[in-house]
Amino acid sequence: MEWFDLLALAGAVAVFLFGMELLCTGLGALSRDRLRRCLMQAAPxxxxxxxxxxxxxxxxxSSSAVTVVLVGLAASEALTPEQAAGLIAGANIGTCTTAFFIHIGLHAGWMGVFHSSWPLLLLAVLLPVLLRRRCHPALFIGAGLTALMTGMAHMQDALAPLSGSPLFARLLAQCASPLSGLLAGTIVTAVLQSSSACIALLQAVSASGMLSLGSVVPIILGQNIGTCVTALLASLRAGRAARQTAFLHLLFNVIGAAAVFPVLLLIRQFCPAWLAMPADSGAIAWVHLACNLSAASVFLPLRRVILARMTQNSPPQTREAAV
Incomplete structure (x- = not known):
């Protein structure tokens, strides 16, 4: 890969992340108070x-945004641990819609508009207004969607030369190993602090036809774990209840990986042809949903045991203060 391609890819990822930030800002401005009230009134x-x-x-x-709000609500004791466990499981399931939206966008006829430089020029003109954060939320949402689609389109353009790169082929071959794929997904997502950006990058890479289902599953499991960094950082100075909520988020994804990994290894042993099938953007979206549903199906039945262990391991003075 040439240095120009690397710089182009880094720029496309930056535009995508900027779009996610703008979209979350706009949606948050429209529904911030409603979002908090809705989460606080979560059903028993x-x-x-x-x-x-x-x-x-x-x-x-944005599951990260929702989880950070949950951490704040837990710190103010507006949520019970039981409610937090259910909301965390739901947040991890709901974030899978992003991959489906990206898949639909990649195959839409109007996607060709975002491969040009015009959307980038429009964003550059709007940038001074957006940075002041004094405009209507609808402008944030529109600019965010434009940046998302533009970043996604330019990711594809930057990754197109990779189909003939021996170095990239070797890199993907190394990630085909379950443990290395898990580690790669965790590290990249922890650095970017956005599982949506990593899923989008994975879907862009899939256009080269070099990804298989066997290499995608461990990376997605690693991305789920890496995205927990945002909530863990937000909970460091927010009290024990907030740290427990962030730890529940981490535990949800670790349990999901522990549940899916044995199945993945069994399939590799007895039906390797399934995992050798090519993975396109749609397959990646479905695998992401399947992994998170599997995690929820294991985590939710065990939630009371987990919460009881967390309570037992808490210091006595914390339990007395809670009473």
């Missing part, structure tokens, strides 16, 4: 809380 039923978390995250398009 953990299954209803899960559905609520999924719906809210699908609307806001």
């Amino acid at each position: 039923s953990v299954w209803r809380a899960t559905a609520l978390g999924a719906a809210v995250t699908a609307l806001v398009q």
Whole structure:
């Protein structure tokens, strides 16, 4: 890969992340108070809380943003641990809608507009206004969607030369190993602090036809773990309840990886042809959803055991203060 391609790819990822930030800012400005009230009034039923978390995250398009709000609500004791567990599971399910939106956008006829330089020029003109954060939320949302689609289109353009790169082929071959793929997904997502950007990058790479289902699954599991860094950082100075909520988020994704990995290894052993199938952007979206549903199906039945262990391991003075 040439240095120009690397710089182009880095710029496309930066535009995509900028679009995610603008979109979250616009949606948050429209529904910030409603979002907090909605999460605070989560139903006692953990299954209803899960559905609520999924719906809210699908609307806001950022599981990290929803999880940070949950950490803040937990710190103020506005949420019970049972509600937080359900909302966290729902947030991880709801974030899967982003990959489906990207898949639809990649195959839409109007996507060709974003391969040109005009959207970038428009964003450059609007940048001084957007940085002041004094404009209408609708402008943030529109600019965010434009930046998202532009970043996605230019990711594809920058990654197109990779189909003939031996270095990139060797790199993907190394990530085909379950452990190395898990580690790569975790590190990249922890650095970018956006699982949506990593999924989008993975979907852009899939256009080269060099990704298989066997290499995609570990990377997605690693991305789910890496995205927990945002909530963990937000909880450091927010009290024990907030740290427990952030730890529940991490535990959800670790349990999901532990549940999917044995199945993945069994398939590699007995049906390797399944994992050798090429993965396109649609397959990546479905795999992402399947992994998070699997994690929820294991985490939610175990939530009471997990919460009981967390309470037992808390210092006595913390439990007395809670009483």
